[in-house]
Amino acid sequence: FFKRLRENMAKTREALGAELQATLFEGDIDEDTWERLEEALIMADVGAQTTAKVVGQLEQEATEGGLVGGEALSQRLTELLADIARTGDGRIDVSHGPTVIMTIGVNGTGKTTTIGKLAWHLQKELGLTVVLGAADTFRAAAVEQLEQWSVRAGCEIVKGPEGSDPGSVAFEAVKRGREIGADVVIVDTAGRLHNQDHLMEELAKIRRVIGKQLADAPHETLLTVDSTTGQNGLRQAQLFSQAVPVDGIVLTKLDGTAKGGIALAIAAETGIPVKLIGIGEALEDLRPFDADDFAAALLS
Numbered sequence: 001f002f003k004r005l006r007e008n009m010a011k012t013r014e015a016l017g018a019e020l021q022a023t024l025f026e027g028d029i030d031e032d033t034w035e036r037l038e039e040a041l042i043m044a045d046v047g048a049q050t051t052a053k054v055v056g057q058l059e060q061e062a063t064e065g066g067l068v069g070g071e072a073l074s075q076r077l078t079e080l081l082a083d084i085a086r087t088g089d090g091r092i093d094v095s096h097g098p099t100v101i102m103t104i105g106v107n108g109t110g111k112t113t114t115i116g117k118l119a120w121h122l123q124k125e126l127g128l129t130v131v132l133g134a135a136d137t138f139r140a141a142a143v144e145q146l147e148q149w150s151v152r153a154g155c156e157i158v159k160g161p162e163g164s165d166p167g168s169v170a171f172e173a174v175k176r177g178r179e180i181g182a183d184v185v186i187v188d189t190a191g192r193l194h195n196q197d198h199l200m201e202e203l204a205k206i207r208r209v210i211g212k213q214l215a216d217a218p219h220e221t222l223l224t225v226d227s228t229t230g231q232n233g234l235r236q237a238q239l240f241s242q243a244v245p246v247d248g249i250v251l252t253k254l255d256g257t258a259k260g261g262i263a264l265a266i267a268a269e270t271g272i273p274v275k276l277i278g279i280g281e282a283l284e285d286l287r288p289f290d291a292d293d294f295a296a297a298l299l300s
């Protein structure tokens with residue numbers, strides 16, 4: 001897995017690496033080092049605040065004499081980045097019988113693909129029973145796409161007629177999950193950001209309706225964030241978490257971006273753990289997020 005993560009994160013590695021490997025980590029640390037480091041982290045979308053914090057910490061350690069030479073700097077930087085990325089508990093507990101996972105996120109961020117990969121993993125690799133709820137009733141294409149994924153994963157899907165009430169579809173999906181003794185119910189939701197207030201209300205309502213069917217549900221609300229959109233992803237995380245409690249981030253399309261550092265900005269500035277990462281379009285390209293592997297892959 002680590003090797004594949006490194007390969008798929010080649011672009012972020014190049015963005016950071018070109019600056020860092022060549023000039024920073026060879027030879028002595030000097031004034032120039034900090035400026036270049038700062039620039040490289042900003043370019044990788046680590047964010048101004050987080051970058052300042054990391055560089056400040058390293059500078060202080062170097063001044064105090066605890067950091068000598070490029071190799072030590074590289075190692076310490078990896079540690080610091082991993083510490084920042086490691087927010088809360090990254091695990092998803094699927095033992096609620098059924099565990100209800102609500103997925104939210106802006107259209108195009110990879111929400112449907114993530115649901116498909118997750119359903120496939122749970123059903124085919126872990127042997128659990130999954131039900132999908134197609135509560136993005138606004139887009140007929142979204143329902144169709146989700147249906148295709150349900151076939152691939154070999155799981156049931158609950159849907160309503162086009163334009164039907166998203167809350168009622170979510171309600172029926174959880175009900176169906178309980179009826180057949182499913183382990184996990186994954187509820188898709190709409191992601192049209194142009195009608196922001198309405199969307200946020202709709203998400204809050206779906207959440208309440210799910211809670212009527214199963215009191216402690218949804219157990220997990222996952223927000224998909226497209227890593228290629230850089231700092232926009234951070235703003236989306238802030239926006240959605242104001243409307244509904246977000247338990248975890250799924251950072252998608254990490255294979256196609258030089259901006260993988262956004263994972264650190266999101267973790268540092270929202271405190272929401274990144275739980276899963278998308279590193280390609282294939283079924284097996286959804287992985288648990290590991291802060292240490294991630295930081296190492298950024299820099300090695």
Ligand code: GDP
Nearest residue numbers: 107108109110111112113252253278279280281
């Ligand atoms: P939604 O509108 O949020 O449901 O987004 P989709 O799931 O339809 O995904 C939008 C596009 O992004 C599709 O072409 C997906 O194949 C692609 N996609 C999703 N996740 C990933 C990923 O991790 N890596 C890559 N390279 N593409 C992805």
